Amino acid sequence: MNTPLQAQFAQRLQNLRQQMANARQDAALIFSLDNLRYLYNYSGEAAYGLVTQTNLYLITDYRFLEQAEDECVSDRIPTKVICRDRDKQSLGQAIAVILQSEKVEHVWFEAEHISVGVWDTIAKDNPQAIFTPSTGALEHQRKSKDAWEVAQIKAAAHIADQALAALLPQIQIGASEAELALELDYQMQKRGSQGLSFVTILGFGARSALPHCIPSQKRLQIGDLIVLDFGAVVNGYRSDMTRSFVAGPASSQQQAMFDTVNAAQQAAFALLRDGVAAQEVNAASAAVLQASKFAEFAGPGLGHGLGIKLHEQPFISPVCRENLLRNYVVTIEPGIYIPQYGGVRVEDDVLITENSFEFLTHAPKHFELSL
Amino acid sequence: MNTPLQAQFAQRLQNLRQQMANARQDAALIFSLDNLRYLYNYSGEAAYGLVTQTNLYLITDYRFLEQAEDECVSDRIPTKVICRDRDKQSLGQAIAVILQSEKVEHVWFEAEHISVGVWDTIAKDNPQAIFTPSTGALEHQRKSKDAWEVAQIKAAAHIADQALAALLPQIQIGASEAELALELDYQMQKRGSQGLSFVTILGFGARSALPHCIPSQKRLQIGDLIVLDFGAVVNGYRSDMTRSFVAGPASSQQQAMFDTVNAAQQAAFALLRDGVAAQEVNAASAAVLQASKFAEFAGPGLGHGLGIKLHEQPFISPVCRENLLRNYVVTIEPGIYIPQYGGVRVEDDVLITENSFEFLTHAPKHFELSL
Structure with missing residues (x-):
């Protein structure tokens, strides 16, 4: 990512974190690929974001690992790219590892961008988390174009x-x-x-x-x-x-x-x-x-x-x-x-x-x- | 739809209805556009299917009405195409009208193909229905190609x-x-x-x-x-x-x-x-x-x-x-x-x-x- 762009992306992330703080949420799960592009500069598929007040994670798999590391990681917004082996770890388990290491409790999730079927398994793998829909948080930010x-x-x-x-x-x-x-x-x-x-x-x-x-x-x-x-x-x-x-x-x-x-x-x-x-x-x-x-x-x-x-x-x-x-x-x-x-x-x-x-x-x- | 094709589509519908009967379901909600193409011959967007043992519904809006009537309706598989005014009726309300007129209780839905956000509103608009995920019912049929x-x-x-x-x-x-x-x-x-x-x-x-x-x-x-x-x-x-x-x-x-x-x-x-x-x-x-x-x-x-x-x-x-x-x-x-x-x-x-x-x-x- 080039340097002028990094400033724009840092601003977007800061705005989201402000929204999270206002809503008393410790973390936000990002499921929309459009929102991943907006927030992470990631343009691939099969990826899921997790944002805390201090860290930025992207969970993907071997098919998109190189692309994710190339597009997301920057000095200003260091993204931790997690390469999940889909045959051995469910998405919910990969999320659980992060939520537990971050010791977060209140988690926003994009209810408009995850299916009932997948969400049920994520929720089952994360019984300790308190999930709340973040309905439209990033869509609201995206209305205003820089x-x-x-x-x-x-x-x-x-x-x-x-x-x-x-x-x-x-x-x-x-x-x-x-x-x-x-x-x-x-x-x-x-x-x-x-x-x-x-x-x-x-x-x-x-x-x-x-x-x-x-x-x-x-x-x-x-x-x-x-x-x-x-x-x-x-x-x-x-x-x-x-x-x-x-x-x-x-x-x-x-x-x-x-x-x-x-x-x-x-x-x-x-x-x-x-x-x-x-x-x-x-x-x-x-x-x-x-x-x-x-x-x-x-x-x-x-x-x-x-x-x-x-x-x-x-x-x-x-x-x-x-x-x-x-x-x-x-x-x-x-x-x-x-x-x-x-x-x-x-x-x-x-x-x-x-x-x-x-x-x-x-x-x-x-x-x-x-x- | 031409006549030889109608036989194939009739067979697909019969197979689904058999699966529904086996699972003691009175109706099935179809949210996947791929499954709507497979079952209804519908190739547009913004549409939702509802199948009972005797009727076949497609809910869409003015943008796709002509296409839906052109593609779906046939002598052998008469589809009732419902044109919903999205500004006046929620998807859940449109579904409720059909479920109530059909007097059905047990309803399959495609949990893999509907977001948590939309599903919550549909479920709220249909408190009398007993919904069960139909996970993979049509995807199972689709593995075998005619x-x-x-x-x-x-x-x-x-x-x-x-x-x-x-x-x-x-x-x-x-x-x-x-x-x-x-x-x-x-x-x-x-x-x-x-x-x-x-x-x-x-x-x-x-x-x-x-x-x-x-x-x-x-x-x-x-x-x-x-x-x-x-x-x-x-x-x-x-x-x-x-x-x-x-x-x-x-x-x-x-x-x-x-x-x-x-x-x-x-x-x-x-x-x-x-x-x-x-x-x-x-x-x-x-x-x-x-x-x-x-x-x-x-x-x-x-x-x-x-x-x-x-x-x-x-x-x-x-x-x-x-x-x-x-x-x-x-x-x-x-x-x-x-x-x-x-x-x-x-x-x-x-x-x-x-x-x-x-x-x-x-x-x-x-x-x-x-x-």
Whole structure:
């Protein structure tokens, strides 16, 4: 780990330890791989974290030992990497060894990130510990992005912008959803995306109304609506962008859908700033959709936090009780989905700032493709 | 769903209902997406299954409603698809509505596939139900593949074979791990792989000793060991194959590693047949590695079941208590991993038959690349 990064990771760890102290917890078990990346810089699999006020442990096995030692261990945040022989020691036993050597009693655990089956065995192997769910402790921290995290999401969004620009000339009548999605995925990875942010969504015609359309062999026809939702990954951080097009001149209905969705997005943008209620932003956007002739086809929910995970807190919806704060990165993605006809969605990634917001995605929003 | 497939799915459902009856369970909650694919033919996300002796339910939300109705519902296996408004009804409440209308009491649930956090809310919303973990019920069924399943894995393995053949001429001095992995991934998807079976593992030189090496910018040098572990996906079924190479003429040490690994694989192959103990197969292969000068660098475990999931039952290891039965599909993948030096692994997918086995992977195993 390089030195500037060590400072960021030390801060994250300090914040967690403060939360633990406030909750009178001596240790915290970390089961989410996303949280292990956030807290340990670990990007492998099959690992479990244990944090005390003075030590930091990572339990893994031979398959990920070298990677763990390479990624986690640093001068500033010395991580004790434990290599467990899975044939001889259960996860609960490995945890028990640490808890007993640390003489800790009150232990947080990530109840959202461990199965009932595995947890039952861990609890059985640790009858002396008093376990309490740490629900959302790290997810809460992760909502606010530091400068390095924003830079990674920005870099991912830039790759996605560039890949879309490279794809556009290939969107031609007769091309299939699957062909174009594969080409887009290839262009993102050529530009440095580490895999994909998620399985690219690409639908033509009536299939564009499926909010999670998996690319098929369907071929593009003149007049089809096209919805394209995709993202890149840089150092584990994701981008997420949707653009909608029409193959050729838009019908008045299609143009009205596009204009309505854009107006709904603008209504949300106009309110973004440090401290705004997520519900208020959602309501402003929803009001535009509800006032249109497409009211019954509006998608619920407006957006979500974005970072190590594609969908993370906060979730901008009618039931969200949170405010958006500066340094949050969220998507704003209103959509209209008319079954058996087609859909339009536009989605950007934005960084909330003190008085407004900053775009992280920059691809142009032109609707009609000249084919 | 087409008609021949409906018969296979009807059989799977009947087998589960038989297991439920044997365990005196009135209903079963299915939380694993892999099991939903196996049982319902559903390939989306955010869905939960509920099976009774007479009905089949799938709870999802607006994002996956069309997909669920398209994939699941058939004449032979009528599925009731429930579209839940997540802002207004918890998952536990949606489950309660069904359990109460079905008047069932004893309910199996997949404790391995639901988090402690979500399960606590489901249990709270269903105080009248008596829940019991169904641990491994469907995973047990899934070990034995029907003819259609074998055909899908075979098709995926064929795609991987062909993609590797297309990649080989591009493995040249100076190419990076990431470039070659991207090219291989592209070649598989061009040939119809639906995404990737898993993130392709590709390591040069010392990095080939990492059992799960993520492709980096490292460039190939003459004399480097190369380990390449990858797979394709067809109709949700995965292949998984490893080939090892050396860039140019092999040193005597490298050749000895390769020969030892191949001999270890052959020792396992020689025992494969309906009913053989997995432990016995593992021991035969391990004996070859232990008798070599690489004994201390042998990887533990020999292979795993393969199907909808990359790693599924049975796990062929020293602690496995199972027999391999006809119609199981497993990997056989001995390896030698010398830290800071390099690794060699060879892996094939095989179908266990009455008296022997059948290869599903066919890529040649030549070691030295002429560069």
